Amino acid sequence: MATSKRQHVLDSAKELFEREGFHATGIERILEHANVAKMTLYNNFGSKDQLIVAVLEQSSRTMIEHLVSIAKQSGSDPYEQILGIFGALGDWYDDPTFCGCIFQAATAEYPDPDCAIAQAAHAHQTNLTLLFRELSAKAELRDPDALARRLALLASGATCLARQTRERSPAEDALRMAEILLERASTPIEHRTL
Template identity: 40%
Template sequence: MPRTETKPSARERILAAANELFYREGVQTVGIDRIIEHAGVAKASLYNTFGSKEELVRAYLESRHASTIERITRAMARFRTPRERLLGVFDAQGELFTDPAFNGCAFVRASAETTHGSSVEHSADEYRAWVRAMFTGLAEEAGVADPESLARQLHLLYDGAGLSARMDRDPSASTTARAAAVALLDAAPKVPTQRRSD
């Protein structure tokens, strides 16, 4: 018996349309009518599922966040040592920059288009907190004495590489950021070997 393919749900189609259109054109530029037309659903389906455009934007950002976690986690799994994993984040970022559809950081773009205190800003804040925590954890695993300080520096490199790759249309920005990360990691004071919890 031939296998029948399951049609994506209205929610999945709306999120896929939002992901494509919001990322390519911006959250304020794209209206609800464009989303429902692209998704092939009724307007009522969008409002019954998400309630408002702001909630759809929040769901879009949550989806981007989950994709980023999955992409970076998968990339880090290729590396064995804490140092390699930390630097591997920049390798994963570089792979993203070579995608012809790369259009910068979805969180930076969406938060630039929203008001202070919105759920969109909150989603962007959660994403940024995750990035900082990821770098802090990786710096800790690498034996850095002040992982929070190094994480702040690495986060700035990560953000700067993303902006440079987008604005300068230069995918090699991640290579430059990775080289700077190597220098920062090498210069960072380390926890004495006997104090490390391996």
């Protein structure tokens, strides 16, 4: 039961933070949404900031696992797996409850790069890039480090724009650019005119 209560708080907090922002979400709103007493929250997490860190850490694990499962569903070829991830971006943006990337939001609301919250968001970005790097290496693509950085840039840019514009076109644009990057990274340089 203890872990279940803790999970309720985490899930409620994540939903409210995503929908309304971190500062704008008061502790009491989380309590009533999770149907939990104040002391339960503070016994489990200690403070609002630590709760935010816990939310980010769990969200990172969940998202990375989700992307890995999408990759697996997209076939055995890591090349196709990368494109599968970018294809899934569109579905994410289409979800009417989509309200952007919680890590981007955390970075925006907590500008001090040394604070635990900003570092948790940074850690997620590192893990995401690492995932792209693994897939790039498996696909035997050229310069997997640079490729992974650029794929991560495309994903971040698309998500950022999708939130601002409420359109799905960023997903398609990012997918198209990812295709171009992968094509170029899998073609011997001497066979490439551009």
